[in-house]
Amino acid sequence: MPFFEKFRQFILPTDEETKAREVTNTVLLQELADCFEDSLKKESVGSSLLFNAHYLVLMHPDTYEERLVSLPVIVKEAVKAFEKRLDEMKGGDREISPISSSWRFKFAPGVEFNDEAIGASDVMVIGMLTGLKDLTSRENPNKSKVTMKPKKSNVYDKYDVNFNAFNHIDFRGSGDFEVKFGHANSTGKAASPKSKGSALATIDYVLEDNETSETYQMKVKEIVIARKETDNQGYSNYLLVDSGYVSNPHARIRFQEDSGQFQIASFSKNETRVNERIIPQSEITSPQWFALANRSKILLNGLITLNFESN
Numbered sequence: 001m002p003f004f005e006k007f008r009q010f011i012l013p014t015d016e017e018t019k020a021r022e023v024t025n026t027v028l029l030q031e032l033a034d035c036f037e038d039s040l041k042k043e044s045v046g047s048s049l050l051f052n053a054h055y056l057v058l059m060h061p062d063t064y065e066e067r068l069v070s071l072p073v074i075v076k077e078a079v080k081a082f083e084k085r086l087d088e089m090k091g092g093d094r095e096i097s098p099i100s101s102s103w104r105f106k107f108a109p110g111v112e113f114n115d116e117a118i119g120a121s122d123v124m125v126i127g128m129l130t131g132l133k134d135l136t137s138r139e140n141p142n143k144s145k146v147t148m149k150p151k152k153s154n155v156y157d158k159y160d161v162n163f164n165a166f167n168h169i170d171f172r173g174s175g176d177f178e179v180k181f182g183h184a185n186s187t188g189k190a191a192s193p194k195s196k197g198s199a200l201a202t203i204d205y206v207l208e209d210n211e212t213s214e215t216y217q218m219k220v221k222e223i224v225i226a227r228k229e230t231d232n233q234g235y236s237n238y239l240l241v242d243s244g245y246v247s248n249p250h251a252r253i254r255f256q257e258d259s260g261q262f263q264i265a266s267f268s269k270n271e272t273r274v275n276e277r278i279i280p281q282s283e284i285t286s287p288q289w290f291a292l293a294n295r296s297k298i299l300l301n302g303l304i305t306l307n308f309e310s311n
Contacts, residue, residue, distance in 0.1 A: 022121065023059060023063045023066075023067065023120070023121060023122075023123055025067065025070045025073070025074055027123060028057065028067065028074050028123060029074055029077055029078055029081070031057075031123045031125045031149075032055060032057070032074075032078045032081075032125055033078070033081055033082075034125075034149075034156055035052065035055065035125045035126075035127045035147055035148075035149070035156055036051060036052065036078075036081075036082050036085070036127065037085065037156075038127075038147055038156035038157070039051045039052035039127050039129075039147045040085065040086075040089070042147075042158060042285070043129065043285050045285060045286070045287070047093050047094045047095060048094075048095055048097040048222065049086060049089055049090070049094060049095065049096050049097060050097045050098070050099070050129075050284075050285065051082075051086075051098065051129075052127035052128055052129055052147055053098050053099065053100040053102070053103055053104065053129070054100065054103075054104040054105075054106075054127070054128045054129070054130065055103075055104070055105050055106070055125060055126065055127050055128070056106045056108065056125070056126040056128070057105065057106070057107045057108070057123065057124070057125050057126075057175075058108055058109075058110045058113055058118055058123075058124040058125075058126070059107070059108075059109060059110075059118065059122070059123060059124075060109065060110075060111065060118050060119055060120045060122065061109035061110070061111065062120055063109075063120055063121075063122075064107065064108070064109035064175070065109075067107075068107075068175070071105075071107050071175060071177070072177065075103075075105050075177045075179065076179075078103075078105070079103050079179050082103065083181075093221075095222070097222075097224075097237075098181065099129045099130050099249065099284065100129075100130065100231050101180065101181060101230075101231050101232060101233065101235065102178045102179060102180050102181065102231060103177075103178070103179045103180075103181070104176075104177070104178050104179075105175075105176070105177040105178075105179075106175060106176055106177075107175030107176075107177075108175055113165055114148075114150070114161060114165040115165075116150065116151055122151075124148065124149075125148065125149070126146045126147070126148045126161070127146060127147035127148070128144075128146050128147075129284060129285075130248075144160070144161060145158050145159065145160055145161075146158070146159060146161050147159075148161070199217035199218055199219050199311050200218050200219065200220075200221070200255050200310065200311060201217075201218040201253075201255075201262065201308060201309060201310045201311055202215065202216070202217055202218070202308075202309050202311060203215070203216040203217075203218060203239065203306050203307065203308050203309075204216075204306070204307040204309075205241065205304060205305060205306040205307070206304070206305045207241070207242065207243050207303075207304060216239045218239075218253065218255075219236075220236065220237045221254060221255045221257065222237060222252060222253070222254040222255070223237045223238065223239050223252065223253050223254075224237060224238050224239070224249050224251075224252050225239045225241065225246070225249065225250045225251045225252070225253070225300070225306075226238055226239070226240060226241070226246065226247070226248050226249040226250055227240070227241060227242075227243065227244070227246040227247065227248040227250070228240035228241060228242040228243075229248060232248070241300070241304060243303070243304055245270070245300065245301040245302075245303045245304055246268075246300055246301065246304055247267065247268035247269065247270055247300075247301075249267055249268075249284070250266070250267065250268045250270075250272065250300055251264055251265060251266045251267060251268065251272055251279075251298075251300070252264070252265050252267070252287060253292060253308075254289070261291060261292075262291075262292040262293075262294075262308075262310060263289040263290060263291060263292055264279060264289070264290055264292040264298070265279075265282055265287035265288055265289050265290070266279040266280070266281055266282065267281060267282060267283070267284050267287070268281060268300070268301070269281060270300070270301040270302075271299075271300075271301060271302060272298070272299070272300055272301075273298070273299040274290065274292065274296055274297070274298050274299075275293070275296050275297055292308060294308075294309060294310045295307070295308070295309050296308045
């Protein structure tokens with residue numbers, strides 16, 4: 001029986017208890033676990049385990065004040081449960097593929113969210129792949145997909161949420177937590193290819209904006225091309241480019257062991273070209289893969305040139 005299912009049977013209240021439940025530390029932990037489990041099942045793709053690493057937890061102001069002193073312990077236990085679940089799901093060639101290098105939690109008081117009232121017995125957990133930065137930026141008020149559980153369905157699923165839904169939330173206070181992922185042997189490290197000791201490909205890239213060049217050795221079967229930021233450092237499968245012209249993430253390159261071919265997928269709103277061919281943008285959870293031939297030229301946002309050569 002999966003870890004979270006055992007956990008649920010141990011602590012989940014009956015239907016009668018749920019109608020007027022008290023928001024305890026255990027209830028908060030279970031809601032986080034349910035949100036994480038749903039994202040793990042729906043975000044993962046192929047052999048890559050992908051999941052929400054950032055969480056916004058909304059409670060009624062009175063409930064928030066009652067739980068505030070316990071939040072550090074809840075975060076600690078949630079991270080332990082998340083990483084135990086990831087270890088359970090690993091097997092064969094499956095690899096952990098988080099978008100962030102840290103677990104992030106933001107607990108906040110509020111009385112309304114997305115046209116739903118937040119009562120004293122309510123907990124609203126909103127899970128995200130990349131965090132609140134895009135959602136709460138007035139420069140980018142577009143809808144973003146999050147994992148949440150509306151009252152009408154009482155089931156975690158993917159939903160579009162607009163910036164305006166956050167207008168009534170009080171983000172002040174001390175409910176912010178960040179926990180680095182565990183050691184590389186349990187999270188954050190891509191599986192090594194069978195051809196140990198040698199790189200699968202070499203990528204030379206030129207930064208036109210500061211006239212510098214670098215070389216990256218692709219030693220794992222799938223890599224992420226992203227902007228060099230603190231959250232991204234520490235991954236063996238990240239090619240970090242120190243330029244504001246690179247998106248976060250911008251693209252992925254993978255090696256198909258059965259065919260011996262390389263492929264590329266682009267996630268950037270900015271242009272990605274391969275040998276002068278524009279690669280369409282795709283969703284992080286549904287990558288559109290395109291053939292990447294030996295000695296290809298990859299152009300990011302019209303300024304960053306990557307010379308790809310398979311070994």
